[in-house]
Amino acid sequence: MSSFFSQDVPLSWYLLLSAVLFALGVLGFLIKRNLITVFMSIELMLNAVNLSFVTFAHQWHAVKGQIFVFFVMMVAAAEAAVGLAIIIAVFRARATLAVDRIDLMKL
Amino acid sequence: MNVIFPLWLIPLLPFAGFLINGLLGKRLPKALVTTVALLAPLAAFAAVLNAGLPIVFPFSSAYLGHAAPTSYIETFGTWLNIGTLHVDFSFVLDQLSLVMLLVITGVGFLIHIYSVGYMARDEGYARFFSYLNLFLFFMTILVLAGNALLMFVGWEGVGLASYLLIGFWFQKTTAAEAGKKAFIVNRIGDVGFLIGMFLLLANFGTLTFSEIATKLGQDPGWTGGVVTVAALCLLLGATGKSAQLPLYIWLPDAMEGPTPVSALIHAATMVTAGVYMIARNHVLFDHSPFALGTVAVIGAATALFAATIGLVQNDIKRVLAYSTISQLGYMFLGCGVAAYSAAIFHLMTHAFFKALLFLAAGSVIHAIGDEQDLRKMGGLRKKIPVTFWTMTIGVFAIAGFPPLAAFFSKDAILYAAFQQGSLGKALWFVGLLTALLTAFYMFRLWYLTFFGESRSPEIHPHESPWSMLGPLVILALLSVAGGWIGIERFAAFLAPATGPRAIDAGSGNLELILSIAAVAVALLGWYIAHAFYSQKPERPAELAVALPSGYKLLSNKYYVDEFYGATVVKPLLAFSTYFLGWVVDKAIIGGLAWLLGGISLFCGALLQRWQSGNIRSYAAWLAAGAAAVLLFVAVPWSSVLASIGIHLNWAGH
Amino acid sequence: MHLILFLLFAGFCLAGAINLLLQSHPINSALSLIVVMTSLAVLYLLLGAEFLAAAQVIVYAGAIMVLFTFVVMLLNAGREERTMGSRTYRAVGFPAVVVVLGVVATVILNAHGLGTASLRDGITTTEDLSRVLFTELLLPFEVTSVLILIAILGAVALARHGHGDPDEDSERTAAK
Numbered sequence A: 001m002s003s004f005f006s007q008d009v010p011l012s013w014y015l016l017l018s019a020v021l022f023a024l025g026v027l028g029f030l031i032k033r034n035l036i037t038v039f040m041s042i043e044l045m046l047n048a049v050n051l052s053f054v055t056f057a058h059q060w061h062a063v064k065g066q067i068f069v070f071f072v073m074m075v076a077a078a079e080a081a082v083g084l085a086i087i088i089a090v091f092r093a094r095a096t097l098a099v100d101r102i103d104l105m106k107l
Numbered sequence B: 001m002n003v004i005f006p007l008w009l010i011p012l013l014p015f016a017g018f019l020i021n022g023l024l025g026k027r028l029p030k031a032l033v034t035t036v037a038l039l040a041p042l043a044a045f046a047a048v049l050n051a052g053l054p055i056v057f058p059f060s061s062a063y064l065g066h067a068a069p070t071s072y073i074e075t076f077g078t079w080l081n082i083g084t085l086h087v088d089f090s091f092v093l094d095q096l097s098l099v100m101l102l103v104i105t106g107v108g109f110l111i112h113i114y115s116v117g118y119m120a121r122d123e124g125y126a127r128f129f130s131y132l133n134l135f136l137f138f139m140t141i142l143v144l145a146g147n148a149l150l151m152f153v154g155w156e157g158v159g160l161a162s163y164l165l166i167g168f169w170f171q172k173t174t175a176a177e178a179g180k181k182a183f184i185v186n187r188i189g190d191v192g193f194l195i196g197m198f199l200l201l202a203n204f205g206t207l208t209f210s211e212i213a214t215k216l217g218q219d220p221g222w223t224g225g226v227v228t229v230a231a232l233c234l235l236l237g238a239t240g241k242s243a244q245l246p247l248y249i250w251l252p253d254a255m256e257g258p259t260p261v262s263a264l265i266h267a268a269t270m271v272t273a274g275v276y277m278i279a280r281n282h283v284l285f286d287h288s289p290f291a292l293g294t295v296a297v298i299g300a301a302t303a304l305f306a307a308t309i310g311l312v313q314n315d316i317k318r319v320l321a322y323s324t325i326s327q328l329g330y331m332f333l334g335c336g337v338a339a340y341s342a343a344i345f346h347l348m349t350h351a352f353f354k355a356l357l358f359l360a361a362g363s364v365i366h367a368i369g370d371e372q373d374l375r376k377m378g379g380l381r382k383k384i385p386v387t388f389w390t391m392t393i394g395v396f397a398i399a400g401f402p403p404l405a406a407f408f409s410k411d412a413i414l415y416a417a418f419q420q421g422s423l424g425k426a427l428w429f430v431g432l433l434t435a436l437l438t439a440f441y442m443f444r445l446w447y448l449t450f451f452g453e454s455r456s457p458e459i460h461p462h463e464s465p466w467s468m469l470g471p472l473v474i475l476a477l478l479s480v481a482g483g484w485i486g487i488e489r490f491a492a493f494l495a496p497a498t499g500p501r502a503i504d505a506g507s508g509n510l511e512l513i514l515s516i517a518a519v520a521v522a523l524l525g526w527y528i529a530h531a532f533y534s535q536k537p538e539r540p541a542e543l544a545v546a547l548p549s550g551y552k553l554l555s556n557k558y559y560v561d562e563f564y565g566a567t568v569v570k571p572l573l574a575f576s577t578y579f580l581g582w583v584v585d586k587a588i589i590g591g592l593a594w595l596l597g598g599i600s601l602f603c604g605a606l607l608q609r610w611q612s613g614n615i616r617s618y619a620a621w622l623a624a625g626a627a628a629v630l631l632f633v634a635v636p637w638s639s640v641l642a643s644i645g646i647h648l649n650w651a652g653h
Numbered sequence C: 001m002h003l004i005l006f007l008l009f010a011g012f013c014l015a016g017a018i019n020l021l022l023q024s025h026p027i028n029s030a031l032s033l034i035v036v037m038t039s040l041a042v043l044y045l046l047l048g049a050e051f052l053a054a055a056q057v058i059v060y061a062g063a064i065m066v067l068f069t070f071v072v073m074l075l076n077a078g079r080e081e082r083t084m085g086s087r088t089y090r091a092v093g094f095p096a097v098v099v100v101l102g103v104v105a106t107v108i109l110n111a112h113g114l115g116t117a118s119l120r121d122g123i124t125t126t127e128d129l130s131r132v133l134f135t136e137l138l139l140p141f142e143v144t145s146v147l148i149l150i151a152i153l154g155a156v157a158l159a160r161h162g163h164g165d166p167d168e169d170s171e172r173t174a175a176k
Helices: A010-031 A035-058 A064-092 B009-027 B029-054 B058-064 B095-118 B124-142 B149-165 B175-202 B208-218 B226-242 B250-256 B260-266 B270-279 B283-285 B291-309 B316-336 B339-368 B384-398 B403-418 B421-450 B468-482 B487-498 B510-537 B539-546 B546-557 B557-610 B615-634 B636-643 C002-022 C026-046 C052-074 C088-110 C124-137 C138-159 C166-175
Strands: B074-082 B085-093
Touching: A010 B270, A010 B615, A010 B636, A010 C002, A010 C026, A035 B384, A035 B546, A035 C026, A064 C052, A064 C124, A064 C138, B009 B029, B009 B124, B009 B175, B009 B250, B009 B557, B029 B085, B029 B095, B029 B636, B074 B149, B085 B095, B085 B124, B085 B149, B095 B124, B095 B208, B095 B260, B095 B270, B124 B260, B124 B384, B124 C124, B149 B175, B149 B226, B149 B250, B149 B260, B149 B270, B149 C052, B175 B208, B175 B226, B175 B250, B175 B487, B208 B283, B226 B250, B226 B270, B226 B291, B226 B615, B250 B260, B250 B316, B260 B270, B260 B316, B260 B339, B260 B636, B270 B283, B270 B316, B270 B339, B283 B291, B291 B316, B291 B421, B291 B557, B316 B339, B316 B403, B316 B421, B339 B468, B339 B487, B339 C124, B384 B403, B384 B421, B384 B468, B384 B510, B403 B421, B403 B468, B403 B487, B403 B510, B510 B539, B510 C166, B539 B546, B615 C088, C002 C026, C088 C138, C124 C138
Parallel strands: none
Antiparallel strands: B074 B085
C-alpha cells in the first residue's frame, strides 16, 4: 500500500489534467448562456495552460517556464479587469447578460 | 539588284496623306487639305516613274553603266517565320506591277484633281481625301506585293476603303446598305482567295509568287488536280473583287458613292485587282486548262449578261456600272485564253475611257443639279460643250472605233479568243455580240443625255469648273492615244512578267478580218441606237410594250438580287434570329450569366446565415478551426495515408 | 505521499470545473472556480513552484475571482434563462472539443522522455525566480506594468457611468 502511494507521479498525468481542464473550459465557453460564466470558462482555460507550463518547467528545470506563468497571470488579470468593464458597459446598453441576446455589433 | 529608289515610298506617301487628312483634316484650312491630298498621289506617281524608268527604257541604265534590271525586289524583313512557313514583307516591281502602278497613281492623281472641284462644297471634304489616299495605299501594296499574303493585305484593305467610300454619305440609308453589301460580297469571294492560298501553301510550301512559278516550271507533273482547285479558288476571289458572275451584285449598288469614287475604284483600279491577281499567278493558271476555260467562260458570260441589263437602265451611273462589269468580263476572257498581256492592255485602256466616262457623267450630274435619271436629261450638247466633247470621245472609245484606245485592246482579246479552238470561236462570237450591245447602250446614253429637247426645262445647266474639266481633257487625250502603243510592243514589254504571247504568226489577214467585223458591229450598234433614240424616240416605249416580260426581266436585273435574298440572306437571317439569337445568346450565354450570378447570390446567402452574430456559434467555429489545425499538425498524415495505400510526396511531413 | 496529494487535489480541480459547468447561477460557478484555483495552487506547490502557488492564491483567487464576484453582485445576474439560440454550437462545437482533447491526449500519451514529479525534487525558490526575472527578463517585466496601467485606464473609461452623455445613457437603460 505504502509503496503504491509513495510512487512518483508521472508528469504526463499533470499534462492530462491540464488537457482535460482545457477541454472543460472550451465546453463551458460553448454551453453557458451567461456572459460572466463564459468569461469564467476563459479563465479556466488560462489556468489549464498555466498548469502545463509549470509541468514543463519542472521537466526541463527551466525557471523561465514559471516566469512565463507569472506573465500569463498578469495578462489574465488585466484582461479580466477590462473584460468585466466591457461586460458592465454591455449590460448598461442591453440590460441583459444572455449571450444569445447580444448579437448586434452596434450597442 | 541595284535599287535606285526605295519602293516603300510608293505606298507610304499616300498613307502619310491619309494620316494627315484623317487625323487633322477637320482643323486644317481647306487649301492645306487639298495640297496634302494632291501631293500624295503626285509624289507616288513621281516615285513610280523614278523607279520604273530603268525598266521601261533599258538603254538609259546601260548608259549609266548598270545592267538593265527586269524587276526590283525589295525585302524589308521577315513577317512570319513559323515552322515551315516563311513570309517576308517583299515588294516586287516588274513590268506588270509597273503598268498597274502607273495607271493607279496617274489616273488616281487626275481623279484627285477632279474631286477637288466635285466635293468642294461637301462637309466631309478632308475625310473624303483621307479615304482616297488610304485606298491608294492599299492598292499599291496589293500591286507591289511579292507574295500572296501581302497581296491579301492590300486586297482586304481596298475592300475596306471601298466600303468607306461607297458609304461616304452614310446618313443616306441606301448608301450605307450599299457599302455593307459591297464589303460582304467581297468577303465571300475572299474565302476563295484564302482557300486558294492555303492550297498553294500546302502544296508548294511558299506563298511567294516567283518561287511558286519556279516550282511549277521545274516539275512538268504539276497539272490538273490540286492546281485546278487552287486556281478555281483564286478565281472565286477574283470574281468577288472584280464583280463577275456570281458575285457582281455589289457593283451597281456601289454607285451610291460619289462619282469620283465610282471612277477611281469601281472602274479604273480596285475592280481590276482580280484581273491583276490572275495575271500575277498566270503560271498556275497555265498549268490548268480547265481553270483557264472556266475563267474565259465566266468572263464572256458576264460580259453578255451585264450588257443585256445595261440596255434598259435609266440611271446614268448604273449604265456605266454594268458597262464596267461587261468590260471586266472582256478582261477575264482575255486571261482565260492565256492572252494575259491583252487583258492587261485592255485594263489600261479601260481605265482611261471608263474613268473619263464616269467623270464626265459626274460633270453632267453636277451641271444639272444632282440629277441622275436619263429620262430627265436631254439637249445638253450646246449647254456644256467641254463635257459633251470629252464624253463623246469616251463613248466612241468604248464602242471600239479606231484609232481610239479600246479598238486595239478589245481586238487583241477577241483575236486571241478566236484562236483557241471551237470553244474559243464560241467565246469570240459572244464577245462580238457584247460589243454590239455595248455600242448600242453607250450611244443610247449619249443620245438621251445630250441630244433632243430637254426633258426638264426648269433646270439651267452650267458648265463645271476647270478643276473638273481639266482631268476630263487629259483622260480624253489618253483615251485617244492610249492604244497606239500596239499589242505587239505591249506584249513584248510585258513578256518577262506574263509569259510570251501565244499567237500564230502569219495570220495577219485573219486579224484584219476580225477587226473589220468588230468595227462593223460597233457601227451597227450606233445605227440602232440612232434609230431608237434620235429618229423616233417613241420606239423604245413601243418595244417595251411589245415585249413586256422581257423588258421586266431586264430592268429588274434578272431578279438576281431577289434570288440571292431568298436563298442566302433570308435563311441566314432566320438562323441568326432564331438559333443564334434565342438559343445561343439568350438561353445558353444568358443562362450562363444568370447562373454565375445565381451562384454568387447563393453563396452570399449561405455566408449571410453563417455570420449570425451569435457568439456561441462563432465560438463553436473557433473551436472547430482550432481542432482542424491541431489535427493537421499533430497527426502524421504521410503514414496514415500510406497505411490506407495512398502515397504522397510531401516534403518534411 | 505525492500521489495522494496529487489525486486529491486533481480531483478537487475536476470537480470544481465540472461544477462550474453544471451550475446555473453564476455565483455558484464563481465559487467553483475559486475551488479550482486553490487546488491548482497546491498542484503548483507539488511541482516545486512556491512563488507561483502564492501568486495563484493572491492574484487569481484573491483578486480576480473577487472581482468576478463583485461584478456578479453588481449586475444582479440571475439564473441562466433558456434562450432560443442556434444549435450550431452543439453540432460543430462538441466534436471539436472531442477532437482537441483526443489529439492532445494522444500526443501526450505517446510522448517519451517525460519524467516524474516527486516530493524529493527541489523547489524553485523565489530568489531563483527573481534573479532571472529582474536581470534577463527585465524589459517584459516593465512592459507588463505598463500593460496593467493601460488596463486600469481602459476599465475605468469603459465602466464609467455614461460614455460622455450621462442623461442619454440612463434614459436608454430606463427605456429598456
